[in-house]
Amino acid sequence: MRQLxxxxxxxxxxxxxxxxxxxxxxxxxxxxxxxxxxxxFPIYFASVASEGLAREVATSRFATATAVSLAVVAVLSPVLGALSDRAGRLKSLLGVFLVLGLLSTLGLAWVGPGDWAWALVCFAVGNVGVTGSNVFYDALLRHVARDDELDRVSTAGYALGYLGGGLLLSAQLVLLSKPGWFGLADAAVASRVAFVSVALWWGGFALPLFLRVPEPRPVEGAEPPAMSLSGIVAQLAETLRALREYRQALLLLVAYLLYSDGIGTIIRLSTLYGTELGIGRGALMLALLMTQAVGVPCAVLFGRVASRVGARPALMFALLVYMGVTLLGYFLRTPTHFFVLALLVGTVQGGSQALSRSLFAQLVPRHRAAELFGLFSVFEKVTAVLGPLVFAVVVEWTGSSRQAVLSLLGFFCAGAAVLSRVDVEVGRRAAREAEARAGWSAAPLPVRPPVPPA
Incomplete structure (x- = not known):
């Protein structure tokens, strides 16, 4: 079994x-x-925590909380990235955000009927934790993988993510549908137990990274950025100036800014949208499990395809599929329609995100990976802020979530147009030349040995 x-x-x-x-x-x-x-949580929030709020108001506040929490990470990411690059502390800062995410997830277990404010506070802080930790996690990819490994390793990570998330969600589906089997009063109590299981799963399986992945060495002679308002503003400006040296990476960021708006909004609000249209909890959870199951082989397949045809063409195909998903989402009526959309999203969701990550990693130098991935996170968070806000505004303006779904089409079309202008080979050469000027060899970065387990 181990050999397999x-x-x-x-x-x-x-x-x-x-x-x-x-x-x-x-x-x-x-x-x-x-x-x-x-x-x-979206289902629990819509059916339990938001008790006393109109359905449209609950949806709007949920989207607003998402936007505000991700804006916090967007501001801090480049500064913390530059700090971790220069001090060699990528794993340490990842751990700080991990603990923040774990504590807030445990806090959801105390959300009861009508506790929508506490629910959104815990949810917002949890978003800060998970997205902040991912800044440093993504940057570590550039240090552990060679150029020819980036696409496959990145997509493999997403495949494992689909598998792990799907396995835990499958267990939670049994817990929520049959709470009496576990001595629980109802599905609401089972939901709170599910939140505790997330914290245990997340924290437990994070340990191998801290034990096995070496900490990159610090950048010699570089001063860490000042952690003050003026220092944060100055670091943001300096990072933006540095990015102009890597024009292809900048183009990719603009494209990502656009198409990730649509992807992130679909991920974060699709379940709430389905609930609003009257699709049952069981159907929604089964649809997401289908997305997870399809996402495992498809993410790996995207990595293999990208190794043959390149990451950019594979990404373009994914965006075409998303355009179709957006159009079909406007006409969604039944659980069957939702299952079809879940299947389509599952085929491209992991691959599109993984290849965006690995393609950007190819276009930036290793000695500034966390700093520039911090900027990547800024663009990602702007999309996470802008997408839900556009969704919320359209819902408020038209009174229809269907119109809001249709508005996402423009993000995918504009993103594909900018992505088509990215010259990957030119970008790779610029990043490697910058490494050479900074004194880094073409080999993987020298790293500190990992700390052995006690």
Missing amino acids: ATSLLARMGLTRPELRAWAVYDWANSAYITTVVAVV
């Missing part, structure tokens, strides 16, 4: 212990994404 697992991991490109340990963190934090962001 090793063989499967090798086929996914996870040929070394540090690559496997890095990818397992996707398995760990996907529990938060599937349970808290995508399925159980």
Whole structure:
């Protein structure tokens, strides 16, 4: 059995212990994404925590809380990224945000009927934790994988994330549908138990990264940014100036800013949209499980395809599928329609996100990876802020979530147009030349040895 697992991991490109340990963190934090962001918490919020609020008001406040929480990470990410690059503390800062996310997830277990304010506070802080930790997690990819490994390792991480998140959600589906089997009063109590299980899963499976992935060395002679308002503003300006040196990475960021708006909004609000249209809890959870199941092989397949045709063409195909999903979402009426959309999203969701991450990693130098991935996070968070806000505004303006879904089409079309202008080879050369000027060799970065377990 162990040999089979090793063989499967090798086929996914996870040929070394540090690559496997890095990818397992996707398995760990996907529990938060599937349970808290995508399925159980939105349903729990709509049916229990928002008791006393009109349905449209609850949807609007949920979207606003999402936007505000992600804006916090957007401001801090480049500064913390520059700090971690220069001090060699990527894992340490990842751990800080991890603990923040774990505590807020546990806090959801105390949300009862009508506690919508406390629910949104815990949800917002949890979003800060999971998205903040991902800034440093994504930056570590550039340090653990070689150029020819980036696409496959990144997509393998997303595949493990789908698998891990799907397995835990499957167990939670049984828990929520049959709470009496576990001595629980009802589905509301079972939901709170599910939130505790997310914290345990996320924290437990994060341990291999801290034990096996080495901490990158600090940038010699570089001063850390000042952690003050003026220092934050100055660091943001300096990072933006530095990005002009990497024009192809900047183009990719603009494209990502656009198409990730649509992707992020679909991930975060699709369950709430389905609930508003009257689709039952069981159907919504089964649809997401279908997305998870399809996402595992499709994410791996995207990595293999990208290694042959390139990451950019594979991304373009994914965006075409998303355009179709948006159009079909406008006409959604039945659980069957929702299942079809879940199947389509599952085929491209993991691959599109993983290839965006690995393509950006190819276009930036290693000695500034966390800083520039911090900026990548800014663009990602702007999309996470803008998408839900546009959705909320359209709902308020038209009184219809269908019109809000249709508005996402423009994000995918504009993103594909900008992505078509990215010259990957030119961007790779610019990043490698910057590394050479900074004194970094073409080999993987020298790293500190990992701390052995006690």
